[in-house]
Amino acid sequence: MRERIVVIGGGLAGSEAAWRLANEGFKVVLYEMRPKKMTPAHKTDKLAELVCSNTLGNVEITTGAGLLKAEMSMLGSLVIEAAKEARIPAGSALGVDRNIFAQYITEKIESHPNIEVVREEVKKIPEDEIVIVATGPLTSEELTKHIRELVGYDTLYFYDAISPIVEAESVDFSKGFWGSRYGKGRDDYFNCVLTEEEYRKFYEELLKAEKVEPKDFEKAVYFEGCLPIEEMARRGYQTLLFGPMKPVGLIDPRTGKQPFAVVQLRKENKEGTLLSLVGFQTKLTYPEQKRVFRLIPALRNAVFVRLGSIHRNTFIQSNRVLTPFLNMRKKENVFFAGQITGVEGYVASAATGILAGINAGRLSRGEPLIVPPEETMLGSLVRYITTKEGELQPMNPVFGLLPPPGKKVRDKKRRKELMAERALAKMEEWIRENRLA
Numbered sequence: 421m422r423e424r425i426v427v428i429g430g431g432l433a434g435s436e437a438a439w440r441l442a443n444e445g446f447k448v449v450l451y452e453m454r455p456k457k458m459t460p461a462h463k464t465d466k467l468a469e470l471v472c473s474n475t476l477g478n479v480e481i482t483t484g485a486g487l488l489k490a491e492m493s494m495l496g497s498l499v500i501e502a503a504k505e506a507r508i509p510a511g512s513a514l515g516v517d518r519n520i521f522a523q524y525i526t527e528k529i530e531s532h533p534n535i536e537v538v539r540e541e542v543k544k545i546p547e548d549e550i551v552i553v554a555t556g557p558l559t560s561e562e563l564t565k566h567i568r569e570l571v572g573y574d575t576l577y578f579y580d581a582i583s584p585i586v587e588a589e590s591v592d593f594s595k596g597f598w599g600s601r602y603g604k605g606r607d608d609y610f611n612c613v614l615t616e617e618e619y620r621k622f623y624e625e626l627l628k629a630e631k632v633e634p635k636d637f638e639k640a641v642y643f644e645g646c647l648p649i650e651e652m653a654r655r656g657y658q659t660l661l662f663g664p665m666k667p668v669g670l671i672d673p674r675t676g677k678q679p680f681a682v683v684q685l686r687k688e689n690k691e692g693t694l695l696s697l698v699g700f701q702t703k704l705t706y707p708e709q710k711r712v713f714r715l716i717p718a719l720r721n722a723v724f725v726r727l728g729s730i731h732r733n734t735f736i737q738s739n740r741v742l743t744p745f746l747n748m749r750k751k752e753n754v755f756f757a758g759q760i761t762g763v764e765g766y767v768a769s770a771a772t773g774i775l776a777g778i779n780a781g782r783l784s785r786g787e788p789l790i791v792p793p794e795e796t797m798l799g800s801l802v803r804y805i806t807t808k809e810g811e812l813q814p815m816n817p818v819f820g821l822l823p824p825p826g827k828k829v830r831d832k833k834r835r836k837e838l839m840a841e842r843a844l845a846k847m848e849e850w851i852r853e854n855r856l857a
């Protein structure tokens with residue numbers, strides 16, 4: 421029997437990590453606080469409970485979630501195995517019966533001879549053991565305090581404030597100009613210009629748009645500095661013009677004048693293929709976001725790869741705290757996995773659990789730590805959360821994170837097919853080289 425490894429949190433990520441390690445022969449102690457202590461969203465005592473939607477996203481490999489699932493399958497994912505067992509018809513999405521899904525994982529984990537499940541809340545991360553922290557967006561209060569001390573006060577966030585991201589290709593760059601406020605910095609921003617009439621229409625539709633009701637435990641979310649744009653709009657016609665849509669310090673080189681209002685787009689990755697709407701965190705429903713944001717002339721045909729949201733969400737600034745192998749830069753024995761690392765959603769959370777499991781095992785054996793190539797969805801997502809410059813807000817698996825294909829391919833669908841084929845080939849090679857199968 422190998423060294424014992426501790427996993428904290430029996431959600432999607434913790435279950436994957438425990439499964440991986442136990443199958444490699446490690447003795448795993450998996451701590452899960454439910455049912456003794458519940459989170460505000462979980463309802464059962466099952467491991468890997470899906471707290472909201474019962475789908476694990478698209479299955480097509482030409483979508484980010486579909487490609488990531490295909491890679492996870494190659495890595496022996498328990499979550500994907502359970503999803504196949506529990507599958508229900510849901511078009512091109514992987515819909516599951518949530519009870520069968522969680523029951524399958526719970527039975528597999530609880531009956532594994534190398535896993536001991538301890539139903540206790542962990543309040544402090546053990547000092548001298550290899551540990552994987554996978555306590556999710558609703559990590560218990562006491563452990564959150566301890567993690568905050570460990571990673572640094574300004575690197576643990578309690579809420580996400582996600583602005584939408586669009587594909588750069590879909591932006592009409594004739595409807596604005598590149599430039600930073602007061603000419604500071606280089607052309608870091610694209611300023612989408614609105615006339616007074618366009619602003620008024622946008623403002624009126626924003627006020628009318630349908631919003632997602634916050635859950636009870638999220639009601640106290642709004643603090644100045646990350647107000648949803650519709651809340652700012654509710655405070656008055658001018659508020660946005662002094663906030664995220666303020667034009668001061670920006671002169672449109674095409675007219676030599678300051679525009680009436682702007683929406684700034686900022687590069688989200690080094691290739692500049694993804695652009696985020698600066699300061700546009702919102703609680704509008706997804707269809708309403710698309711409808712209202714497309715009233716911004718430069719975004720009339722925008723393709724949104726991520727839509728905005730604001731949630732209660734405990735997550736760390738992994739770009740300042742973690743290595744791409746998912747352990748702490750300062751404490752190599754402490755790994756993080758799941759939504760607490762700043763990935764978003766069931767599938768991405770589970771996928772990071774597999775990687776943390778692989779690397780915790782390698783650390784224990786004294787082997788070098790590894791990360792999948794950047795051409796894979798898992799590799800590119802993990803690199804994004806651990807190397808992004810500036811503030812990290814949660815990210816889901818999207819094609820825009822992958823390097824473009826070597827040759828120019830005009831047809832979008834074909835380009836995605838080529839990138840997906842390349843990702844799967846790279847993942848296969850990586851698995852073979854590192855004997856992970």
Ligand SMILES: Cc1cc2nc3c(=O)[nH]c(=O)nc-3n(C[C@H](O)[C@H](O)[C@H](O)COP(=O)(O)OP(=O)(O)OC[C@H]3O[C@@H](n4cnc5c(N)ncnc54)[C@H](O)[C@@H]3O)c2cc1C
Pocket residue numbers: 428429430431432433434451452453454458459461462468469471472473474540541542543554555556557558559560563635732757758759760764765766767769770
């Ligand atoms: C209200 C809500 C709705 C969501 N809806 C969706 C959705 O529809 N689709 C989607 O893809 N994602 C959704 N998410 C995000 C979703 O939670 C994550 O994608 C996913 O569950 C994260 O997996 P995880 O393993 O990181 O955390 P979780 O699955 O939350 O697992 C963490 C586990 O750690 C346990 N735990 C916490 N603290 C301690 C402690 N101190 N000691 C021991 N155990 C502890 C918890 O009980 C929990 O079982 C939602 C999140 C919330 C909060």
